[in-house]
Amino acid sequence: MTNTQIPAVRPPQPATPPAPAPRTAARDRGSRLLATLFLAPTIVGIVVFTVVPIIGSVVLSLFHWNVIDEPSFAGAANYGEVFTDSTVLVSFRNTLVFMVFAVALQLVVALVLALAVNGRMPVWLRSVFRSAFFFPLVLSAASISVVMKYLFNQDFGVVNWVLGLVGVAPVPWLTSENAAMATVILVYVWQQFGFSFLLFVGGLNNIPKEIHEAASLDGATGLRKHLNVTLPLLSPTLLVASVVGIINALQVFEQPYVLTNGGPGDATRTVVMVIYESAFEQLRFGEASAVGVLLFVLIMAVTALQFRLSRRFVHYQ
Amino acid sequence: MSQATLSLSRTRHSLAPWARIAALAVCALLTLGPVVWTVSTSLRTPAEAFDLPPKIIPTDPSLEAYSGVFDQIDVWLLALNSTLVTALIAVGQMITAGLAGYAFARLEFRFKKPLFGLVLATMMVPLQVTIVPVFLVLKSMGLTDTLLGLIIPAFPTAFGTFLMRQYFLGMPKDLGEAAMLDGCGPWRIFRSVYAPLAAPGLAIVGVLAFNYHWNEFFRPLILETSGQNYTLPLGLVSLQGNLGTGSISVVLAGVVLSMIPAVAVFVVGQRPLREGITSAGVNR
Numbered sequence: 216m217t218n219t220q221i222p223a224v225r226p227p228q229p230a231t232p233p234a235p236a237p238r239t240a241a242r243d244r245g246s247r248l249l250a251t252l253f254l255a256p257t258i259v260g261i262v263v264f265t266v267v268p269i270i271g272s273v274v275l276s277l278f279h280w281n282v283i284d285e286p287s288f289a290g291a292a293n294y295g296e297v298f299t300d301s302t303v304l305v306s307f308r309n310t311l312v313f314m315v316f317a318v319a320l321q322l323v324v325a326l327v328l329a330l331a332v333n334g335r336m337p338v339w340l341r342s343v344f345r346s347a348f349f350f351p352l353v354l355s356a357a358s359i360s361v362v363m364k365y366l367f368n369q370d371f372g373v374v375n376w377v378l379g380l381v382g383v384a385p386v387p388w389l390t391s392e393n394a395a396m397a398t399v400i401l402v403y404v405w406q407q408f409g410f411s412f413l414l415f416v417g418g419l420n421n422i423p424k425e426i427h428e429a430a431s432l433d434g435a436t437g438l439r440k441h442l443n444v445t446l447p448l449l450s451p452t453l454l455v456a457s458v459v460g461i462i463n464a465l466q467v468f469e470q471p472y473v474l475t476n477g478g479p480g481d482a483t484r485t486v487v488m489v490i491y492e493s494a495f496e497q498l499r500f501g502e503a504s505a506v507g508v509l510l511f512v513l514i515m516a517v518t519a520l521q522f523r524l525s526r527r528f529v530h531y532q
Numbered sequence: 533m534s535q536a537t538l539s540l541s542r543t544r545h546s547l548a549p550w551a552r553i554a555a556l557a558v559c560a561l562l563t564l565g566p567v568v569w570t571v572s573t574s575l576r577t578p579a580e581a582f583d584l585p586p587k588i589i590p591t592d593p594s595l596e597a598y599s600g601v602f603d604q605i606d607v608w609l610l611a612l613n614s615t616l617v618t619a620l621i622a623v624g625q626m627i628t629a630g631l632a633g634y635a636f637a638r639l640e641f642r643f644k645k646p647l648f649g650l651v652l653a654t655m656m657v658p659l660q661v662t663i664v665p666v667f668l669v670l671k672s673m674g675l676t677d678t679l680l681g682l683i684i685p686a687f688p689t690a691f692g693t694f695l696m697r698q699y700f701l702g703m704p705k706d707l708g709e710a711a712m713l714d715g716c717g718p719w720r721i722f723r724s725v726y727a728p729l730a731a732p733g734l735a736i737v738g739v740l741a742f743n744y745h746w747n748e749f750f751r752p753l754i755l756e757t758s759g760q761n762y763t764l765p766l767g768l769v770s771l772q773g774n775l776g777t778g779s780i781s782v783v784l785a786g787v788v789l790s791m792i793p794a795v796a797v798f799v800v801g802q803r804p805l806r807e808g809i810t811s812a813g814v815n816r
Contacts, residue, residue, distance in 0.1 A: 243640065246718045250641035253631035258647060260628070260688030264666055265654045271665030328559060331552050340553070347560040349806065350567070353798045355747035357765040358787045361772045362570050365780055373569060405563070413810050466658050469749050473769055487660045487750075494664045495754055507661040514658065 272511075275504035282498055293505035303506060305481045306489040307513075309396070313485065314464040317400045317407075321460055322453070325408045329415035330441060345416065349409040356406060360473035363402045364389065367474075392482040395475050399483050403470045407463070411456040418452030419445070450529040458521055465514050486510050567791075574598070574785040597781035598789070601771075604782060607789060609760065610767040614746060614790075617682050617763060622741040624687040626734045633696025634722060634730075638708065648697075655690040660750065667754060677757045686745060692737040695811060699733030700726060732804070739801040740808040746794055764790040 276293050280286035297303045332344050351359065366373050367388035375385045388398045422445065430444045446453075468487040471477055477484035486506060494503035575593045601607055635641070636648050659666075666685060667676065675681035708721045716724070749765045756762055762770070768790060772783045798805065 242712075242717065246639050247641045249718045249722070250635040250639040253635035253639070254641075254647065256628045257632035257651065257688045257693055260685070261651065261654050261690065263669065264685040264688065265657055265662060266650075268662035268665035268669065269657060271668070272662060275664060328556070331556050334552055335549060336553055344556050344560055346802065347563050349802075350798065351563060352809065353743055353747075353794045353805070354567075354791060355749065355765045355794070357747070357749040357769050358790055359566070361768060361783060362566055362787055364772070365784075366566060366569065405566070410809060413806060417810050462658070466660050468660065473772075490660060490663070491750075491754065494667070500664055500668075504664050507664060511658070511661040515656075518656075 272504045272507050275501055276508050278501045280500045282500060286501070289501055293501045294509070296502055297505055297509060300502075302481055302484065303489055306484045306486050307509075309482070309484060310465060310467070310486045312396065313400060313403075313467060314461055317403050317464045317467070318457060318460040320400065321404045321408045321411055322456060324404065325411035325415055325456070326449075326453075328408075329412050329419055330445070332416060333419045345413075348412050351406045352409040354406065356469035357473055359406055360402060360470050363398075363405075364474050367398050367402075389475055390479055392479055395479060395483050399467075399470050399474055402474060403464075403467060407460075411460060414452050414456045415449065418449050422448045450525075454521070454525045454529050458518055461517055461521065462514055465510065465517070570784050571788055573781050574788045576781050597779070597785035600779065600782035601786045601789065605767050605771050605786070606759075607767075607786065610762055610764045611789075613679060613761060614763040615793075617679055618742055618746045620683045621686045621745045622738045624683070625689045625692050625741045626738050628687050629689050629692030629696045629737050630727070630730055630734055632693045633698075633733075634700050634726065636693070636697040637700035638722075638726065639718065651690045651693050655694070663751070663754060670755065676755055677761055679756075679761060681755050682748075682751055682763075686741075689737070689741070692741070695737060695808075696730070696733055699730060703729055735801065736804040736808040736811075739797060739804045742797055743794065743805060746797075 277289055277291070278286040279289045279292070328344075328348055332341055332348075365371075367375075369375060369385050369387050369390060372388070374388065375383075378386065386394060388394050426444065426448065427440070430440050466487055467485050468491070471483040471485050472488060472491075475483045477488050487510070490503050490506050490510070493499045493506065574597050575595070577592075577594045577596045632651070636644065636651075670676050670681045670685070673681075675684065703726060707725050711721045711725045747765060748763070749769070752763045752766045756766060759767075759770075764786075768783065768786045771786055
């Protein structure tokens with residue numbers, strides 16, 4: 216078989232040498248020893264700090280334990296409590312609401328901006344925009360939330376002052392139940408959309424120019440071209456951006472913790488906040504672990520569902 | 533006919549750009565606005581910090597807020613802690629990911645596939661889910677409320693390992709084979725042939741680690757209970773909590789100080805950072 220007969224879809228393989236290099240038993244032993252040394256830090260670290268803790272989470276979730284007294288077996292009681300404790304239930308609801316709106320907003324904003332930046336403009340201007348949209352990503356979510364807490368303050372915040380200029384009455388951004396969730400979403404999206412934006416810019420660059428030219432020649436322009444041509448070609452990137460967006464959104468912590476501390480009431484309390492509070496403030500390690508296990512299952516389920524759904528909508532070139 | 537369609541689409545395109553660029557500029561302003569406001573407010577005296585309309589360029593710039601931060605919290609200690617934690621994690625991740633990535637890419641050993649599968653699988657596990665047992669493991673080691681407790685668990689990096697494996701796989705195999713024919717052993721091949729070529733890949737791992745751990749909040753919040761072990765984000769949030777709404781420009785001066793290294797990395801290492809962030813997404 217010659218090279219030309221290899222189908223084009225096969226990924227490029229590293230060239231194989233014409234003749235296998237001479238191998239000796241000693242060399243193989245050396246290779247194995249080196250591999251053991253090289254892998255030891257990573258594998259040991261992963262086992263101690265990820266694999267054992269996963270098993271530990273499941274085991275802990277079956278016990279009542281406050282660290283001080285002996286742990287006592289609880290069976291499924293901690294899970295039962297999750298479904299009866301109103302704070303925990305509300306936190307799951309909040310997290311799902313947060314996820315839906317934050318991810319949708321983040322994807323739409325990022326996609327529109329990526330399409331706009333991808334249009335014709337001077338190269339320097341494009342890189343200015345790209346850097347600007349990506350910049351919030353390098354800042355600390357906790358510090359940014361401190362800043363935003365001032366900006367969204369009802370009485371002296373800049374946001375209400377600007378709205379006041381156009382005659383809008385002061386909005387209780389952080390102190391009313393509905394507005395607080397919206398504010399947490401806005402602050403989160405402000406910082407996170409740059410990530411999806413970078414993915415989309417990369418995805419758009421990978422779409423061959425000829426396809427756009429062909430579509431334009433066929434009379435497709437503007438919005439229609441984007442809907443019928445660009446979006447299907449971008450669908451693999453959309454899938455990645457939404458999967459990562461959802462996984463990250465389900466773990467939201469810093470923004471609600473700093474902006475509202477879960478309030479008013481429980482209006483912005485998220486699942487990770489509940490894990491933090493029940494373990495490290497109330498010393499209910501068993502219940503915290505049960506919530507953690509459920510969050511993990513939720514993340515896996517949403518991801519699996521998404522890949523399944525996407526089989527219908529994602530087009531690979 | 534096609535000539536006409538072409539020119540039509542061209543005019544439609546040439547009408548749009550100004551509106552499009554203007555809209556982009558507004559969005560860029562909204563994105564950078566909070567940061568600009570933070571910097572300008574930190575340069576006002578605490579008494580003027582609440583003045584509305586906010587003056588973007590302070591009429592009477594003052595560094596009073598900055599000396600305020602140094603009075604209220606031990607900025608040097610926080611910065612030292614953050615620097616130690618971040619730098620050691622970044623260097624540690626470059627070492628562990630470089631070595632493990634090389635082993636997966638270029639060495640032969642038993643259980644290679646299942647071990648690599650294990651590494652990939654841990655990329656899916658969120659830190660928040662395992663934090664309770666991780667805390668207990670660290671407690672049993674006596675590492676809670678120490679900087680080492682933040683540093684050591686962050687050394688293994690599944691994503692960094694994956695990235696470095698790809699990086700080494702992308703290097704020509706012939707190089708190592710030529711060295712082997714010259715009589716080099718596995719260590720010499722790594723040390724003299726491949727390792728010197730790995731710098732750009734390691735830069736991505738290092739820059740990503742720096743960006744993530746410099747800004748990290750959740751683990752320090754749980755692990756570090758005494759003020760002397762606080763990192764910058766933790767110190768700033770507690771400063772804001774202690775001051776309530778008192779002196780906004782002092783808190784913002786602290787935020788600006790803590791942003792400087794992150795911004796420096798953004799400026800110097802934007803390319804590896806961008807590549808890292810996007811590939812982190814694509815390969816998750």
